[in-house]
Amino acid sequence: MKIVVCVKQVPDTKGGVKFNPDGTLDRGAMLTIMNPDDKAGLEAALRLKDQYGAEVTVVTMGLPKAEEVLREAMAMGADKGILVTDRVLGGADTWATSQTLAGAIRNLEYDLIITGRQAIDGDTAQVGPQISEHLGIPVISYAQKIQIEGDSVIVERQYDDRYHVLKAKMPCLITALAELNEPRYMTPGGIFDAYNAEITVWGRANLVDVEDSNLGLKGSPTQIAKASDKVRKGAGEKVNLDPTESVEYIIDKLKVKHVI
Amino acid sequence: MDFMLTKQHEMARTLFKEFAEKEVKPLAQEVDETEVFPRGTVEKMAKAGFLGIPVPKEYGGQGCDPLTYAMCVEELSKVCGTTGVIVSAHTSLCCDPIMTYGTEEQKQKYLVPLAKGEKLGAFGLTEPGAGTDAQGQQTKAVLDGDEWVLNGSKIFITNGKEADIYVIFAVTDVVTDAKGRSKKMISAFIVEKGMPGFTFGTKEKKMGIRGSSTYELIFTDCRVPKENLLGQAGKGFGIAMHTLDGGRIGIAAQALGLAEGALDRTIEYVKERKQFGRAIGAFQNTQFQLADMATKVQAAQLLVYKAAMAKATQKVYSVEAAQAKLYAAEVAMEVTTKAVQLHGGYGYIREYDVERMMRDAKITEIYEGTSEVQRMVISSALLK
Numbered sequence: 001m002k003i004v005v006c007v008k009q010v011p012d013t014k015g016g017v018k019f020n021p022d023g024t025l026d027r028g029a030m031l032t033i034m035n036p037d038d039k040a041g042l043e044a045a046l047r048l049k050d051q052y053g054a055e056v057t058v059v060t061m062g063l064p065k066a067e068e069v070l071r072e073a074m075a076m077g078a079d080k081g082i083l084v085t086d087r088v089l090g091g092a093d094t095w096a097t098s099q100t101l102a103g104a105i106r107n108l109e110y111d112l113i114i115t116g117r118q119a120i121d122g123d124t125a126q127v128g129p130q131i132s133e134h135l136g137i138p139v140i141s142y143a144q145k146i147q148i149e150g151d152s153v154i155v156e157r158q159y160d161d162r163y164h165v166l167k168a169k170m171p172c173l174i175t176a177l178a179e180l181n182e183p184r185y186m187t188p189g190g191i192f193d194a195y196n197a198e199i200t201v202w203g204r205a206n207l208v209d210v211e212d213s214n215l216g217l218k219g220s221p222t223q224i225a226k227a228s229d230k231v232r233k234g235a236g237e238k239v240n241l242d243p244t245e246s247v248e249y250i251i252d253k254l255k256v257k258h259v260i
Numbered sequence: 261m262d263f264m265l266t267k268q269h270e271m272a273r274t275l276f277k278e279f280a281e282k283e284v285k286p287l288a289q290e291v292d293e294t295e296v297f298p299r300g301t302v303e304k305m306a307k308a309g310f311l312g313i314p315v316p317k318e319y320g321g322q323g324c325d326p327l328t329y330a331m332c333v334e335e336l337s338k339v340c341g342t343t344g345v346i347v348s349a350h351t352s353l354c355c356d357p358i359m360t361y362g363t364e365e366q367k368q369k370y371l372v373p374l375a376k377g378e379k380l381g382a383f384g385l386t387e388p389g390a391g392t393d394a395q396g397q398q399t400k401a402v403l404d405g406d407e408w409v410l411n412g413s414k415i416f417i418t419n420g421k422e423a424d425i426y427v428i429f430a431v432t433d434v435v436t437d438a439k440g441r442s443k444k445m446i447s448a449f450i451v452e453k454g455m456p457g458f459t460f461g462t463k464e465k466k467m468g469i470r471g472s473s474t475y476e477l478i479f480t481d482c483r484v485p486k487e488n489l490l491g492q493a494g495k496g497f498g499i500a501m502h503t504l505d506g507g508r509i510g511i512a513a514q515a516l517g518l519a520e521g522a523l524d525r526t527i528e529y530v531k532e533r534k535q536f537g538r539a540i541g542a543f544q545n546t547q548f549q550l551a552d553m554a555t556k557v558q559a560a561q562l563l564v565y566k567a568a569m570a571k572a573t574q575k576v577y578s579v580e581a582a583q584a585k586l587y588a589a590e591v592a593m594e595v596t597t598k599a600v601q602l603h604g605g606y607g608y609i610r611e612y613d614v615e616r617m618m619r620d621a622k623i624t625e626i627y628e629g630t631s632e633v634q635r636m637v638i639s640s641a642l643l644k
Contacts, residue, residue: 071271186275187309188332189322195268 037116041176091217098130103207276335291471306377337517341620348510354381382423384414420475446496457482468619
């Protein structure tokens, strides 16, 4: 089995987010990490490798510095790393990013593509599903459990209060949640091996079937009006009432909040 | 001369730090309080490859250099001195002599499971009458057919009851030198837990590193297969001294970690603690104390890293190891003591990490050669 995992190097938001005066992220002032959802996706791929045997290739798009996350992924057990970097790819939104990654992945053989659900610096959750659209393969998002059965994957897709069990024929794409697993640590020897290994570097010329008009800042339809730190969702409230009481309860709540 | 760490070493430090913060720090206080050996942490470290860092890959290790190993002990000790010494005793005192002096069969049988972390190692040299004077050994081994028969006891053994594989020293012969003085010939043996006649004595109740399992080992007609002799018969003293040279780098790294940990906690504390209407970090006494502590910690780190690099590149590194251990241990004691003082009354309370760190630091001036022994090693090289 061949698995491609897409990862992103993101600012570590644990220590707080720092913005430039123009509202964009001050990336230079923040430490970088492998995006947590992507790391869970990588761990899922490595577990499939342990269980079924697989070749795991990690792909990232970014500045040359993003090579670090590929080395980290290889120190955890990934087999190959591909860095997609080119000045013309800078300033990409989710559309241009997914076009770029799909263009890179077209060079590769794969049974499964795993991406994180979303990156902590953008929180869009769009890139994974967009890649699947560009490649014309099925997508199962928000995976909290992944199993292989013959030429299919069986995935538990998480919802707020339940999960769906979905089956898809491979090749397909899965987007992983950080809650999917507890990623393994790198090994000390793996770190040294990762630095001895070759990282494949691809630029614009290596992207297959992608128009220039879909790349970089020029190919990005998104305009950022304002950026702000993430506001965490509340835990919600669960009540066990019969349907009539539930309706009354909700109406009361909405009235208190002046919604109705 | 380059004082910059390589990217590999930086990434390894990130790994060790993340592991220490996530897996070790939350348990450090409980491990100290309850004196319970952190078996779960050891299993996690085994899985992460921390128990065979400088062992070649063909023997199940990680194939890294001694500096990477020292950094691991340093980062673990920043949050828990007990965990630091478990790794140090296992790696430096058990894996290393088998790696250096073992036969291919011994390496396959013992080093591979040790380096993979499937087995834990320990080292038994010290006896009630043989501490700094290692020649004062009383434990004897006599060859009987295809087995060595060991009789005697070892004390203060780190990883004592928790280990599976032990490197044990015993007198195998007494010879008379040219001046007519008798000299004990010491040999090293690989002993497995469960070998007939090998039992445990009392568990020591210690001032610090309280979670490490420190036991007396008792050998009563303990029969060890002939092939478990490590190195040549009669060459055990040299094996012990060479092993301790490496061990001192591990303990120096432990001491360094304790000093760094105490400094980190103190910097956090003095920013928050207010007296006379301002943070105590605003007082010049605090600032000057911190400046001295940080400078000494930095000097200790350079000595420890230099010794670790010397182990990788030089055949003999006794002086580098002795200097690193002497200085790092004394800095650990000084910095942790000052850290307690800067914490005031809270520093004396067990809830605060610096109290534990000060108790943990003391042993680094004593075990694997006291500070006095390190001075003997250094000065004898100077006056040679």
